[in-house]
Amino acid sequence: MDYTKAHAQSGIRTRLPKIRVWPNQFPCYEITIANTEYTSVCPKTGLPDFGTITIRYFPHKHCVELKSLREYFLAYRNLGIFYENAVNKILHDFVSACHPRWASVKGEFTRRGGMHSIIEAHYPPASLNKK
Numbered sequence: 001m002d003y004t005k006a007h008a009q010s011g012i013r014t015r016l017p018k019i020r021v022w023p024n025q026f027p028c029y030e031i032t033i034a035n036t037e038y039t040s041v042c043p044k045t046g047l048p049d050f051g052t053i054t055i056r057y058f059p060h061k062h063c064v065e066l067k068s069l070r071e072y073f074l075a076y077r078n079l080g081i082f083y084e085n086a087v088n089k090i091l092h093d094f095v096s097a098c099h100p101r102w103a104s105v106k107g108e109f110t111r112r113g114g115m116h117s118i119i120e121a122h123y124p125p126a127s128l129n130k131k
Contacts, residue, residue, distance in 0.1 A: 003044060007044050008082070009085075010081055010082070010085070011040075011079045011081025011082075011089070012081070012089060014079055016075040016076075016079075017068065017071045018068065019072050019094060019097035020065040020097070021063060021097055021098045022063055022065055023061065023063075024062055024063050029059070030056060030057070030058050031055075031056070031057055031058075031059060032054065033054070033055045033056075033064070034053070034055075035073050036052045038052060038053045038073060038076065038107070039076065039077050040077065040079050041078060041080045042080065042082070043081060043082060049110070050109070050110040051107055051109035052108045053073070053086075053105065053106070054106045055090070055103065055106075056103065056104045056106075057098070057101075057104070058100055058101040058103070059101070060099055062097075063098065083117050087105050087106070087107040087119040088121045091105040091122075102124065103122070104120060104122045104123070105121050106119070106120045107119045
């Protein structure tokens, strides 16, 4: 069976629990949050995927409320989504919720078939070298 456009777009537009925020009290610091129990499902095979998602950000006016972020991550458990899409969706949803000065999301996914995948997305996006 070939990969289809539906496989490629699986999970991207799924509505997940809202990530809530609270007012930031300090002007200059960095926060790192690691979820070592991330799970989702391969949209093609239906097999479970496991990994660690690490969010690093420099808050601006708001900080992320951890309980809501935990509920957000739990919603991925049965969601069919590729690694790359998950990392970029997490970054998009995170930035939309708290509007940080900058943020990065790194997904380190459990080795399968001898291959270990690490995907990282950034806000604002790094400029691409155009030649």
